[in-house]
Amino acid sequence: MDKRKVKIGILLGTTRLGRQSEKVYKYISELLEHKFSEEVEIFLFDIRFLFSQFDKNNFSFNKEAIEKYQDFIKKIDGLILISPEYNHSFPGELKMVLDLEYQIYRNKPVIVVGVSSGPIGGARMCESLIPVLRTIGFRVYQYDILFPNINNYNFEDSREEERLLKQLKDFIHTIN
Numbered sequence: 538m539d540k541r542k543v544k545i546g547i548l549l550g551t552t553r554l555g556r557q558s559e560k561v562y563k564y565i566s567e568l569l570e571h572k573f574s575e576e577v578e579i580f581l582f583d584i585r586f587l588f589s590q591f592d593k594n595n596f597s598f599n600k601e602a603i604e605k606y607q608d609f610i611k612k613i614d615g616l617i618l619i620s621p622e623y624n625h626s627f628p629g630e631l632k633m634v635l636d637l638e639y640q641i642y643r644n645k646p647v648i649v650v651g652v653s654s655g656p657i658g659g660a661r662m663c664e665s666l667i668p669v670l671r672t673i674g675f676r677v678y679q680y681d682i683l684f685p686n687i688n689n690y691n692f693e694d695s696r697e698e699e700r701l702l703k704q705l706k707d708f709i710h711t712i713n
């Protein structure tokens with residue numbers, strides 16, 4: 538009998554115009570698709586979708602858009618959350634999205650991926666985001682993944698790719 542594939546969600550946590558984090562979002566999804574297609578099924582969610590459906594009259598997200606987000610979280614076994622560092626923290630719009638829900642996050646494994654144009658790769662953002670993720674119920678993986686110097690990041694570097702694959706593999710294996 539076929540082993541059930543692990544359902545992995547990848548969430549892009551910024552809406553900023555010109556966001557570099559989108560490169561990481563695409564890179565990780567392609568990497569998982571190429572290297573783990575046997576064991577992983579991928580689901581993508583870009584929080585721009587929710588903001589494109591913002592109901593200005595009611596100062597809230599449109600109901601159907603919220604349901605799509607909830608369905609995304611509910612169906613996945615684990616989440617890869619990609620966020621840039623803005624003033625040592627994570628984007629306000631990501632907080633708005635995370636605050637939409639509590640129950641469906643309970644014990645959901647999550648790994649945080651930091652992105653920054655600086656040399657520390659969003660490590661301070663991780664320090665700020667992780668307590669929030671724990672508060673709303675996520676089970677946060679022990680290590681974070683960091684993408685420093687994103688404007689000059691070499692996505693072709695095979696040693697970096699190997700390191701990343703090892704981290705992702707370990708995260709995926711902790712889910713089962």
Ligand SMILES: Cc1cc2nc3c(=O)[nH]c(=O)nc-3n(C[C@H](O)[C@H](O)[C@H](O)COP(=O)(O)O)c2cc1C
Pocket residue numbers: 551553555556557558559621622623624625626652653654655656657658659687688
């Ligand atoms: C409002 C704002 C605040 C920022 N603060 C930081 C910071 O505290 N530390 C840092 O390393 N980079 C900081 N950056 C630069 C980001 O690391 C940079 O924009 C990077 O490309 C990742 O974010 P992006 O996906 O929005 O492009 C900041 C960028 C913005 C727009």
